[in-house]
Amino acid sequence: MFELTVSAIASVSLLTLSLYLFLKRKTAADVALSAVIFLFALIEIADQLSLNLQNNPLFFKRLALFLESMLPAFLMLFTLSHSRWRSVKSISFSWWALTAAALFFPVSALVFPANDFFYSPDLQTEKLLFLGTVGYWFYMGVMIYCVIALIHLEAAFSVTSTSDRWRIKLEVIGVGSILAVMIFYFSQGLLYRSINMNLIPVRSGAFIVAAILVGYSRIFRGNGVRITVSRYVLYRSLSLILVGLYLLFLGLIGEGMRYLGASFSRDIAIFIAFTAGIVMLIILFSERLRRRAKVLINKHFYANKYDYRTEWLNFTTRLTSCRNIADVRDVILSTFRETFGLNGASLYILDDNKKRYAQVANQSMHGEMMDLNASEALISYFRDRDRVFNPFDGEYMPDADEALFIERTGARLLVPLMNNGRIEGIVVFGEQLAEENFIYEDFDLMKTIARHATLALLNFRLSEELAETREVAAVAKISSFVIHDLKNHTTTLSLLLDNARDYLDDPEFQEDMIKSIRNTLTKMKDLIQRLKTVPEKQELNPVHTDINFLAEKTVCEVMKIKPDIKIEYDGTSAVSVVDAVEIRKVILNILLNAVEAVGEDGVISVETGSNGDMTYVRVEDNGCGMTDDFINNHLFKPFRTTKEKGLGIGLYQCRQIVDAHDGRIEVNSAAGKGSVFTVHLPMIKEAEFATG
Incomplete structure (x- = not known):
């Protein structure tokens, strides 16, 4: 009864979440995620029917098998909806091959008889499916597609800006939990050539937790952000390496069962396997461990620490999407944080009125917010040496105000934003995610990004000043029109005055003069009324x-x-x-x-x-x-x-x-x-x- 209740809650949770995602859909990715979750709900329902209905349970298990055969195609749809490709023509051949291969699973489920997949002497009592050759490779294939989706999910999360990750973190963990528990569930076929349906309550519990995480994320943290996958294949393969190690670990446990006893080993294996899955997820979403892995890979596998072309293109591409100067500031800080593995950073811009640098943007810097009163010595250090200031290397000794700023803000490095010898701003580095010693490559890239960031800030500042100038020009334009209209009216009155000297005694002229003055007065009143409600455009x-x-x-x-x-x-x-x-x-x-x-x-x-x-x-x-x-x-x-x-x-x-x-x-x-x-x-x- 307990198992049935948990499964029912899981099914209802997944169906509700799927319906919510579909009704609130914003992009194709939302529809794809809704479809995948809906499919998992149907699989959960079909499995429970096969275990609890006395009438023809194998029919419902065969239905569950067909639904499971749809998983590769649905997971590929989910993966492609988050991909970097902007059109069908740009999709690589390997992804087309994977998508085409996914279609063989439902075909095989319809073509091959059920006995080729599995057989069970007493399904509802033993809750075990012994896999045939076709079933063994079938479930291995489904598990591989779950691994591919998990790899893609990890890669998508890794390229999301640090400032946006909090919005999607719970959703990614929720979807990742579903994929992880399915990998765990199907990996039994690798160990025992069987599927143990006694573990369905574990799977149901994971579904409930995942539905809560995704639902909470969508309801209270918004609809997430647009994610596109990067081209860092090696970093993306970190998930594949971890999953491979996980499966190898399961194989070693299976081999050890020969010596420790089947019953004891099976319980221990299930516990250790699930614990290993949780550890794997923790590793995947640890920013500190990811940074250490990146440093390790760059140090031992590449001649240069950075792919400068990729770093440059990434920064310039992100700048092109900025709509205002606030967006530019956020992109600058996000780029520095993600490139150099910083926990926090802040941006200071020169305030010409105060003759000091005021903070205009902050990302996860927990120190005190205060202005920087930079001395001439520090400005000269930046300008003459073209160096990044490290307060702890002893090359430059800060004065009292600068030392107080460094202490209270927790500054680790100060990167100048320089243009034509003028220090326009300063990027302040906070703590690192993983302690590493910066080398000349790091400092060169810092200065390169800083130069481009300075130009971007100046361009947007000039654009805002130009917009203000245009507004002033628009007011001046309206004023000139008004003055000209008034000039025409005064010209009319002036002509009347000139002619009045010669024709004032003429009754007909007097009548025309009064009429003209009345018309002119009416027009001037109308002009004043229109000035009270000046539209942005002439109507x-x-x-x-x-x-x-x-x-x-x-x-x-x-x-x-x-x-x-x-x-x-x-x-x-x-x-x-x-x-x-x-x-x-x-x-x-x-x-x-x-x-x-x-x-x-x-x-x-x-x-x-x-x-x-x-x-x-x-x-x-x-x-x-x-x-x-x-x-x-x-x-x-x-x-x-x-x-x-x-x-x-x-x-x-x-x-x-x-x-x-x-x-x-x-x-x-x-x-x-x-x-x-x-x-x-x-x-x-x-x-x-x-x-x-």
Whole structure:
């Protein structure tokens, strides 16, 4: 009853976890993990049915066998979903071969009879499966795929950044526990050519623990991080070496059974084997032991301690994924920690206001947080000798402030971030995971990474300063537009004032003057209201507008305030979808420019119409004109003008407005011969206008 209860809890736990992962899926890796856990739950259920149902138990064991045959394919799916390959074409031949071989397991489970796999005189009593030749190699193959998945899991965890490992550590241990207990369960075939189903409660208990670990990790630590597998085959083979030693150890135990007695040895073997599995997992996830293994491998198997090309590519690749300067700081510290086996590190950046180095990022440094007041002697040591400062080698004696900083922060090394002789920042090393003496190769790589890190920090700092400059420029741009609009309004009032001296007694002029002042006042109030809610981008309110009507109305306004100017008008109806207020600004600005250009004796002609799929407004004057150099290099650019009191904003604003309407402005002019400005805007057909 106890065994059945434990198995039921394990099955429900795995099914619940699988459903949760599937519903909360973010990536293909989540779906693959959900499928693998679901398959383990089905295997657990099928095995319990074969042991507890009196009616045809071998049928359910054969069902469990088929489910077990699906494990290699599902584990390969799980492995490939975490792989470094970005497309199907980039998958190596060896992985394709392993994936193809995984498909033979379900085929063999369907083709070969059950007796070729196993036989059991009394399954529900003895709970033993004696393996045939096919069954022996079948379970060895399934175990190998579990080992491959475990190797991949260990490799994936090893390349995860130190700062992210806490998020996935429990999940990796949970999945690793499932794989480890399955390796232990199937490894009986190597010892006894049999599968002892009495160990299913042990397997069920491991499933429960694993489900709790993975579930806790996903619920309370988030959805994990994106993992891609590195190319360090030798480091990745550490799992394979440990599993190989584990299986060799089991073989030695099996051989020793001949001399110690089967019953005693079997119990001892099970206990030692499971203990060895736990020790193996502890070793796999010990950062300190992993660092020592890496140092040992580099020392005895390679001419150089580092693969500099790989280290450089890894650092630059991680920098390219940074979105802001905070990400850059984290990547810099993570790279130093992982490359040199540090338990903690912190980053200090020069504060020009305080003339000292302030901490801006910290990863697992447990010392006191304080600023570094670096003396000129220390700065000169960094700059002149281009050295990493080791407080314990006696080469440089720190002053009182520096010694206090080293003591309270627990600094072991100080790596300068230098650019053109200026120390921009300092990376402070904390304790090492495994004590090792740094050599010239370490210091050279530290300085190389530091130089690249300095450039990355400066580039992001300049980018942020550029963004701030653009924001200021945007405010200045809006201000210039506002000033120009106010200038147009004051020009209107100025023209009214000039004409009032000659026509003030004319009742018709008085009426027009009051109307013009009222319109100008309304527009100025509207401008003030718009300034209160300035949007980040100019917002248009497009409506169906007859460009001819808009131009004619604007011309009439100008003629009322400047009646002595001769304006010839020739208009044809042409409809466009535009913001009438903004387009009126364009026409008014061009007209006022023409009025100023022609003087009192000039002539201005205005024409509207359509040409193909565009409407146009053409303003021509016989004024002073413009040179080709001014048109090509200065026209439509802000703060460029030929007027003595002009701002150089009007035509720039006009072009911005017309561009926002998907239109264009054409200019033809020559010095002393006048100018022609033509505004083109997209036209809509009359039928569309009527329908609208």
